[in-house]
Amino acid sequence: MKIGFYPGCSMKGGAREYQESVSALARVFDIELVEIPDWNCCGATAAHNLNKELSLSLPARIMALAEREGLTDIVVPCAACYNRLSLVQHELGADATLKSKVCSIIDLKYEGTTQILNIIQFIDKYITDKLEEKVVKPFNYNAACYYGCLLVRPHAILNFDRVEDPQSMDVLVTKAGGNAIDWAFKTECCGAGMSVSRTDTVARLSGEIMKDANDRKADFIIVACPMCHSNLDMRRPEINKYLGENITMPVLYISQVLGLAVGLDAKTLGLNRHMTEVIFPEKPVKAAADIPQKVVTTQKMEA
Amino acid sequence: MSRIGVFVCHCGENISATVDCEKVARISGELKGVEFSADYKYMCSDPGQTMLKDAIREHKLDGVVVAACSPRMHEPTFRNACAEAGLNPYLCEMSNIREHCSWVHPKSDLTTDKAESLVRVMVEKVKKNKALNSIKVPVTRTALVIGGGVAGIQAALDIANCGHKVVMVEKLPSIGGHMSQLSETFPTLDCSQCILTPRMVEVAQHPNITLYTYAEVESVDGFIGNFKVKVRKKSKSLDEHLCTGCGLCTTKCPQKKIPNEFERGLGFRPAIYVPFPQAVPNKPVIDRENCTYYIKGKCKVCEIVCPTKAIRFDQEDEIVEVDCGAIVLATGFDVLKPDFFPEYGYGKYKDVIDGLQFERLASASGPTQGMIRRPSDGEIPKKIVFVACAGSRDPAKGIEYCSKICCMYTAKHAMLYKHKVHDGTPYVFYMDIRAGGKNYEEFVRRAIVEDETHYVRGRVSTIYEKNGKLIVKGVDTLMGAQPVEIEADMVVLATAGVANKGSEELAQTVHVSYDAHKFFAEAHPKLKPVETNTAGIFLAGACQAPKDIPESVAAASGAAVKVAALFSNDLLTREPLIAVVNRQAPPVYSSCVGCFLCQSVCPYQAIEREEIKNRNGEVIRTLAKVNEGLCQGCGTCVALCRTKAIDIYGYSNQQVYSEIMALLND
């Protein structure tokens, strides 16, 4: 099975372990990820704040290239890239004039027919069915699934999961044998791109997230976005300074969690690349009784 | 040779902005059979109608075409004017050049051409119109009131006090509706039970009112003045005549842990139960879904303890037929279940409740005897956050309209809380305070000033539990969109008011229209607020839109007056636009061959059999005949009749063909 793969910049840099774990996981399930040839930057936050046409053209070119390769699905593990591609597809789909203008800018044929999948949608579509039978090492830990903003918003366009109380990652973690805990900061802002310009803000926002997960006795925070990961993981010294605590809880990508469960080793999954060292707590885990067990539902918001 | 008058209306600019009305009048005046034509700015106004009447008299007109708006709007107006001028009203027709022409096309010659064609068509029809006389039908002077909330109660009592019979059908075991659940009511803080329960008793004891509780309407047939309604009385598993309401059974029932609907799940009830102590009727019903006997086939404790042997396990539902002349819909509203807001944690945190639950906590007869105690541990909350507009005015996730009552009841809740917990701190998150109503704004000010409620203008984004507190995160938009976080002991959500469950089905059963939110639709938002589009069916209370008690009661009295006016006639006048089976001279009698296919398709059972007898009294032919009282003029029989023996008055085959020919011969 061949599926288009758009890595974006982060997966080639700071989030190499994300790509490594996604690729390794795909291999386990016999899925071939085809990197879109000659892909470009999605524009990220910069483009749509500065130049509308540029912000439309960059993602459109990526999708056009995928179409040219005959790829019907593109998996976009970075939540920000996923958000940009989906929004552009939506916007061009609704405006034929704009679409033809963008086509002439990128000088490629663009139909808007590819399906853009975030990492969870990708797993749900191609892996979930076969996941449970492949689990050899249940991820037997308390996990706080953190969704952030770009994966679920704007709901009207992405129409993915319940916007204020998403569940999809919790479901996956449960299937991998983990205990997805109930906590309050699933969709709070981590500070995102302020990481460099206002590190203090990121320390505060990400700090509150870390603190709640820690107070609720999570062993790991699970993410699906390189930006969230870098803020929670790389900015840990600043976070701990802000909190006046020493939280050592590791932050894992959902692909790493599933990878571990299906028996992939730490190196293959890039666990060694995290800033906050990935240490697996001794079992049995913290007093199970006072951990809020949650009822996991897959029910979608009817917005 | 006809002498038809054509009157073209400008409808202010509604028509004349795109149609050349003068030209339409001039061209129509040249049509064969048209004696007179004119155009005027407002045909429906007094001068317009006078012009029409004068023209009828002066030019001895024998037919009239008014080219104006939809006949749904003004056909009765112009037909009455014709009648006043001595012309049979059914010789007047309207040609709709507004909705069908000027409103849907741009200004152009083509638009004017189309208006001319529409007029020409009607002229040809009118040439074939016959003078008709309206039909008189008797009125059944009984009203059916569906729903026994405060609106239904008010309507029923008003109608009954006019001397007419009323049948009230209530779905639940007791009447009273939402008002019976309320503690005290804005804007006066008078006790809800104290003002409502005497009226509930009055309903039960009124000689003119028959009350069916635990009952629902199954079907409605007939028409204004003569409805035939089937009501299903669900089995209460009880002989109501024998039951004295002693309540022994309810104390002995082994099922004790059924969430109490009346207490909004804040208490429990047994399987045989009276919904609340002041219920009317004050006799129990068995909830078969939760009764041990119906589940396991064993128990019957209630039967054993009942001193009057009133329990009937084998009792079946009963269908009663009600003949009535008018129907009042008063089935009320519901509140949106708050679980559509997962971020507010309703259902997850016990101390996040909705407004109706708060009413029960504040009610002297509620689960806490009126003490404000939070559900999780019974502690008295020291800080409560009230969230207004929970789901209202929220097109993304809830409903787009304003629920209207919640600003007021939230102010009331804050007040009641403060009156009971003096050292407590109430917060209200709101979007705008909507307090339009007599003494309403003053009431809200009291909550803010005297009872020191902290009003925070902004929305709540999320609520979560931490160290036994509910953390309410929101924004204060009057403080420069500053984020606020409140550690509360309890949160009350003012959830949106929505249409009652099953309102759509009921609307279809009763044949009334409903709006996009499934509230019943009024015939006109300003001028016919309590009428529906179905003659003889009226609306009262919150089944039409969220309403508070004063508004619900006012609407109910309005509906009652409409019913009383209807019942003030001995006979009702009906449009004679009904089907007729032709009759001819002997020996043919009729082109009807007596196959009675029409009888099998008529939705109103209006086809009867008529026997034609010879001099010796022997039946020689059996022909179809239309019952004038029952026929609704739907025309189904006309389409089916193999020998074209049936026609509809006012819409005969001949008339329709001449309309079509008028277009084709253009």
Ligand SMILES: Cc1cc2nc3c(=O)[nH]c(=O)nc-3n(C[C@H](O)[C@H](O)[C@H](O)COP(=O)(O)OP(=O)(O)OC[C@H]3O[C@@H](n4cnc5c(N)ncnc54)[C@H](O)[C@@H]3O)c2cc1C
């Ligand atoms: C939390 C809260 C607090 C409030 N506080 C106040 C206040 O302080 N002051 C104020 O003026 N207003 C208040 N209101 C508004 C008040 O409750 C309504 O105005 C009032 O209940 C409307 O009366 P109703 O008879 O139209 O509807 P309802 O009270 O809803 O009654 C409808 C009745 O019809 C019955 N029914 C429904 N469907 C059927 C069916 N198919 N067949 C037969 N019967 C049926 C129901 O069982 C019910 O008995 C409050 C509302 C809420 C939610």
Ligand code: SF4
């Ligand atoms: S009445 Fe007030 S609280 Fe209720 S929806 Fe309208 S504005 Fe919101």
